[in-house]
Amino acid sequence: MNAAAGPSSSDDGDILATLIGMIQSRAKTTAPLDAATRIDGVGIDSFDFVEIIFEVEEKYGIEVDYNANSTFKTTATIGDFAAEIERLVAAKSAA
Template structure:
C-alpha cells in the first residue's frame, strides 16, 4: 500500500537512526545533517535500505551535499517510484 511522504520520511529517518553510532542523538527534518553524526558508509546503508524497501534505484551524484536531514530524506523520497507513495 502506498505511503504518504511524511510516512516515508519517518521510515527513512528510522533507517538513519538504526545506522547511527550514538542512538541518543535526537534529530528532525530541520536538524543539520552534520549534527546527526552519520558517516558515509552509514549513508550508503540507508540508501540500500530505501532501495530494498521501496524498489527504488537511487542514483545520487557522489558529490551531493545536503545541509539538513530533511534535504537528504526528500532527495531519497524523490527516487521512490510513484506507485509506492501518495501525495498527502
C-alpha cells in the same frame, strides 16, 4: 493497480519517519532527529550512509543517485533527503 495503491503524498511523513529511524540506528548521537537535522552532523560515515541508501532503495524500489563528493550539498538535512526519496517514489509511481 492504480496510483493510489502506491506511495503518495499521504506517505510523506512515513518516508521521513522511516528515514529518521534508519539514520538514528546508525547515528553517533542520542539527540532527537527531525527534518531539519543536518545529516553530516549526526556522526554517520560514508559507509553508514551508503547502507542507508541501499536500505531506502530496497524498501521503496527506487534508485538513489549517490555521489559521495556532492550528496551533502544537495541533501544537507534529513528533510532534504526525505524529499528526494519522495520525488523518486512519485516518479516511479507515475512511470
